[in-house]
Amino acid sequence: MIRLQNVCKNYGGSPALSNINLHIGLGEFAFLVGPSGAGKSTLMRLLYREEVPTSGNVLISGVNLNRLSKGQIPLLRRRLGIIFQDFKLLNSQTVFNNVAYVLRALGVDEREVNKRVSSALAVVGLEHKRDSYPTELSGGEQQRVGIARAIVNGPPVLLADEPTGNLDPATSLEIVQLLERISQRGTTVLISTHDQPIVNAMRRRVIALKGGELVADVDNGFYELEMA
Amino acid sequence: MLRSLRIFRRVCIETLLGLRASGWSNWLVVSILAVALTIFGGVLQMTMTLKNLVNAWGNQIQISAYLPDSADPKAVAHEISRFSEVKQVEIVTKDVAWNEMQHTFKVASVDNPLPNTLHIKLSSPDQVEVLAPKLRLMSSIESIRYPLKVAKKINDFRHFLELAGLFVTAALSAATLTVIGNTIHLVIKARHKEIEILSLMGVGPFYIKCPFVFQGAVYGAMAALLATAVLLGIHLYIDPYVKDQLFSLAPALTQNLEYSLVPTSLLMCALGVVVGAGGSLWTSGRYIKL
Numbered sequence: 089m090i091r092l093q094n095v096c097k098n099y100g101g102s103p104a105l106s107n108i109n110l111h112i113g114l115g116e117f118a119f120l121v122g123p124s125g126a127g128k129s130t131l132m133r134l135l136y137r138e139e140v141p142t143s144g145n146v147l148i149s150g151v152n153l154n155r156l157s158k159g160q161i162p163l164l165r166r167r168l169g170i171i172f173q174d175f176k177l178l179n180s181q182t183v184f185n186n187v188a189y190v191l192r193a194l195g196v197d198e199r200e201v202n203k204r205v206s207s208a209l210a211v212v213g214l215e216h217k218r219d220s221y222p223t224e225l226s227g228g229e230q231q232r233v234g235i236a237r238a239i240v241n242g243p244p245v246l247l248a249d250e251p252t253g254n255l256d257p258a259t260s261l262e263i264v265q266l267l268e269r270i271s272q273r274g275t276t277v278l279i280s281t282h283d284q285p286i287v288n289a290m291r292r293r294v295i296a297l298k299g300g301e302l303v304a305d306v307d308n309g310f311y312e313l314e315m316a
Numbered sequence: 317m318l319r320s321l322r323i324f325r326r327v328c329i330e331t332l333l334g335l336r337a338s339g340w341s342n343w344l345v346v347s348i349l350a351v352a353l354t355i356f357g358g359v360l361q362m363t364m365t366l367k368n369l370v371n372a373w374g375n376q377i378q379i380s381a382y383l384p385d386s387a388d389p390k391a392v393a394h395e396i397s398r399f400s401e402v403k404q405v406e407i408v409t410k411d412v413a414w415n416e417m418q419h420t421f422k423v424a425s426v427d428n429p430l431p432n433t434l435h436i437k438l439s440s441p442d443q444v445e446v447l448a449p450k451l452r453l454m455s456s457i458e459s460i461r462y463p464l465k466v467a468k469k470i471n472d473f474r475h476f477l478e479l480a481g482l483f484v485t486a487a488l489s490a491a492t493l494t495v496i497g498n499t500i501h502l503v504i505k506a507r508h509k510e511i512e513i514l515s516l517m518g519v520g521p522f523y524i525k526c527p528f529v530f531q532g533a534v535y536g537a538m539a540a541l542l543a544t545a546v547l548l549g550i551h552l553y554i555d556p557y558v559k560d561q562l563f564s565l566a567p568a569l570t571q572n573l574e575y576s577l578v579p580t581s582l583l584m585c586a587l588g589v590v591v592g593a594g595g596s597l598w599t600s601g602r603y604i605k606l
Binding site for chain 1: 318319320322323326509510512513514515516517518519520521523606
């Protein structure tokens with residue numbers, strides 16, 4: 089589903105990623121770990137084509153992202169769900185409208201919007217908060233809205249960039265468990281994080297980056313201190 | 317098709333939200349653009365009216381040819397009527413002219429000093445300067461006279477107005493582009509979060525940029541409406557006065573003199589929409605990186 093082949097990314101001569109080779113299969117659940125500056129965010133940005141690699145190939149569902157034209161980038165992103173550390177919710181819109189926002193922009197029929205948003209809110213357990221505004225929700229609930237928005241289009245790949253960065257440990261665990269449940273329905277989930285207790289509690293695949301290099305890739309792994 | 321309509325509807329809603337978010341700066345943009353368009357429309361109205369005036373004047377233009385006593389007016393008239401530029405030749409014999417003069421001015425009984433005269437009407441006013449040299453070459457004509465200078469001066473003034481109007485409109489349009497650019501830039505800044513979400517969730521640049529372009533186009537259309545109202549006011553209150561003055565000078569010129577406000581309004585609307593939408597397109601292209 090996600091494949092990186094000899095990927096390098098330099099910023100002004102200094103390497104952010106060096107010779108990364110990686111494969112994440114369909115329905116897999118993986119953590120991308122590493123300290124600040126390890127290259128996690130750069131790798132995530134390559135996956136949603138916010139950046140292009142200096143060399144090497146990035147493939148999603150067999151599509152080489154290097155070869156995408158500008159007009160094809162939106163089509164790629166519709167097949168990805170992206171979750172952010174700062175939630176990126178519109179405070180002037182209700183929970184329902186936040187989740188429906190992109191569907192409406194894509195011209196989806198209002199009945200279909202209703203159906204899909206209700207279903208996404210049911211998955212994240214926020215049906216009862218559909219008419220609330222983000223400012224009336226806790227951090228964990230806001231992140232659930234972000235997740236509902238990411239899955240509402242039924243993407244095969246979910247990319248979560250530090251989704252627990254702004255949450256307390258208990259809520260963080262709930263959010264990661266929610267993402268795991270979504271993964272069990274066949275969605276590939278990649279979570280970038282430096283939250284060691286969460287990674288170690290989940291015991292799933294751990295891909296570790298350090299100084300832009302891939303230093304470990306372990307199934308049922310731990311986030312060990314020496315990785316950082 | 318239905319999907320496209322739904323997207324268009326959402327773009328319109330986003331445009332309205334953008335207009336609501338811009339608040340008072342909407343009026344700043346619209347008023348500056350309206351001033352530019354009023355000047356453009358006013359100059360256009362004036363130049364077109366002057367053009368009509370010149371044409372009306374041209375239709376009145378006739379060349380008067382004065383003949384020596386030795387020349388036969390009928391023969392000369394026949395000869396002149398063969399020129400393609402000539403529409404009609406009217407003979408005013410020296411006796412008829414003298415009788416009229418005596419009747420009008422009650423002059424003393426002296427020998428008739430007036431020459432036989434031909435009033436030559438032209439097929440087109442532009443032909444005056446073509447025909448005049450030909451007439452001057454004819455030995456059977458002593459002298460000719462025609463009121464070309466006035467028409468030429470009006471035409472020169474019209475050209476000057478056109479140039480000055482174009483220059484002022486261009487300068488004001490450039491100023492308007494800057495104001496539109498700043499306003500749209502502020503809206504883009506205020507909505508950067510929505511733009512980022514839409515872009516990362518796979519919404520295309522058309523949907524993201526279009527509301528800003530539409531907002532600029534709305535500014536242009538509103539400014540054109542305002543400019544039309546101003547010109548209509550001028551038309552209603554000043555035109556009758558100008559017409560009265562002109563009528564006292566030359567009654568025949570006041571017919572078909574007016575140039576309709578409709579084409580001017582349409583042109584102002586087109587220019588306003590182009591400047592508004594163009595300014596927004598440029599700004600959104602510059603500040604929205606997708």
